[in-house]
Amino acid sequence: MTKLEQIRAAESRLLLSTYDRNPILFAGGEGVYLIDESGTKYLDLLSGIGVNALGYGSPVIEAAIAAQSRKLIHVSNLYYHEGQAELALRLTARTGLDRCFFSNTGTEAWEGALKLARAYAGVQRAAGKSIGTKFLALEHSFHGRTFGSMSTTYKAKYREPFGPVVPGVEFVRVNDVADLRAKFSTEVCAILVEAIQGEGGVRPLSREFLAEARRLTSSTGALLVVDEIQAGLGRTGKWCAYQHYGVLPDMTTLAKPLAGGIPLGAVLCTEQVASAIHPGMHGTTFGGGPLACAVAIAVIDYIENAKLLAHVTETGDYFQAQLRSLATRHSAMVDVRGKGLMVAAELNSAELAKRTVAEMLQRHILINCTSDTVLRFLPPFILEKAHVDTAIQALDEIFTAHAAAKTAGDHAHV
Numbered sequence: 027m028t029k030l031e032q033i034r035a036a037e038s039r040l041l042l043s044t045y046d047r048n049p050i051l052f053a054g055g056e057g058v059y060l061i062d063e064s065g066t067k068y069l070d071l072l073s074g075i076g077v078n079a080l081g082y083g084s085p086v087i088e089a090a091i092a093a094q095s096r097k098l099i100h101v102s103n104l105y106y107h108e109g110q111a112e113l114a115l116r117l118t119a120r121t122g123l124d125r126c127f128f129s130n131t132g133t134e135a136w137e138g139a140l141k142l143a144r145a146y147a148g149v150q151r152a153a154g155k156s157i158g159t160k161f162l163a164l165e166h167s168f169h170g171r172t173f174g175s176m177s178t179t180y181k182a183k184y185r186e187p188f189g190p191v192v193p194g195v196e197f198v199r200v201n202d203v204a205d206l207r208a209k210f211s212t213e214v215c216a217i218l219v220e221a222i223q224g225e226g227g228v229r230p231l232s233r234e235f236l237a238e239a240r241r242l243t244s245s246t247g248a249l250l251v252v253d254e255i256q257a258g259l260g261r262t263g264k265w266c267a268y269q270h271y272g273v274l275p276d277m278t279t280l281a282k283p284l285a286g287g288i289p290l291g292a293v294l295c296t297e298q299v300a301s302a303i304h305p306g307m308h309g310t311t312f313g314g315g316p317l318a319c320a321v322a323i324a325v326i327d328y329i330e331n332a333k334l335l336a337h338v339t340e341t342g343d344y345f346q347a348q349l350r351s352l353a354t355r356h357s358a359m360v361d362v363r364g365k366g367l368m369v370a371a372e373l374n375s376a377e378l379a380k381r382t383v384a385e386m387l388q389r390h391i392l393i394n395c396t397s398d399t400v401l402r403f404l405p406p407f408i409l410e411k412a413h414v415d416t417a418i419q420a421l422d423e424i425f426t427a428h429a430a431a432k433t434a435g436d437h438a439h440v
């Protein structure tokens with residue numbers, strides 16, 4: 027048995043079968059490439075689902091981990107360390123919000139945001155204002171796997187086996203302003219959105235829809251909460267995807283790329299919303315630890331110093347342009363969309379999408395398929411145009427072969 031076969035056999039006995047893993051054993055990485063145990067390089071256009079923003083083997087991250095691990099890895103939130111305020115200063119400056127709470131993961135950041143929204147509504151109710159406890163979330167949303175997050179996540183298969191879910195959530199059709207207006211009332215304490223839905227198929231909100239969500243929430247004292255866990259921290263070419271809309275939410279969440287691969291999440295909110303939280307109401311053992319904070323500071327400073335936001339915009343525009351040009355030659359590609367290096371190509375068939383991911387893997391290129399028919403690209407921010415060309419050529423060959431096989435098949439049926 028190969029090492030991979032041994033590991034597969036052991037995992038199938040020992041682990042919960044939560045994942046349908048691809049049969050590759052990764053052992054290292056370098057830049058935009060992952061390297062398997064036999065030394066084969068894979069062009070990674072997914073970066074650990076949007077986590078490894080600086081790619082693999084980043085000297086910046088290595089140095090931050092080495093230096094901080096010599097000083098202090100964990101200290102409880104009962105005491106101070108130098109990282110949280112330093113990082114919060116950077117995040118508040120870049121998000122336009124005032125205060126920060128650190129968690130470990132995306133879903134925990136989102137739980138924090140939901141709790142804070144309810145607490146803030148409670149404070150307003152106590153002050154005599156008419157405001158309820160209901161959340162409006164969006165169809166095709168994804169906010170995580172813990173109870174609150176899952177309850178605000180649209181897909182039934184993520185929620186129904188675990189029911190009853192947290193009550194008080196209603197789903198609104200994406201970009202349907204009339205549906206949003208119809209479901210909004212003083213019962214609502216927050217509208218919850220991703221400015222660009224990630225798991226839901228890289229679907230951007232329309233300007234009109236996000237502006238209306240802002241207007242409605244402001245009119246009653248409800249909160250606009252934008253989940254930037256996937257789209258945030260530079261992936262779309264701005265620090266937050268909502269900045270493309272000229273809208274400032276009351277609260278946002280960050281996680282995936284925040285500490286370059288070390289788990290870290292953050293909730294950011296306005297001074298006003300923050301006033302609802304007092305010592306003891308919320309907290310975490312590990313969140314905002316010194317190691318994760320030191321790495322996040324290094325990641326943010328590198329994105330800034332290396333002018334990566336401009337690079338993400340330029341490379342992302344090139345990527346989309348190349349995909350659009352491919353779509354003119356392949357009718358199976360029905361849409362190309364995204365912002366920066368959050369890019370999608372929608373195909374006309376789920377079966378083809380699944381096959382394309384598998385055939386890209388055979389060509390040592392990693393992508394994934396979300397929302398059945400959508401090929402999703404979330405590469406590291408350090409991606410170059412030459413890497414885009416490699417991916418485009420592979421897609422071209424796969425679609426050409428598929429079209430030829432289909433034509434041959436159609437003739438065979440005549």
Ligand SMILES: *Cc1c(COP(=O)(O)O)cnc(C)c1O
Pocket residue numbers: 131132133134136168169170171220224225253254255256257281282
């Ligand atoms: C991944 C993701 C989450 C959940 O993050 P985890 O770290 O997996 O808990 C929440 N919201 C969005 C938009 C995501 O993409």
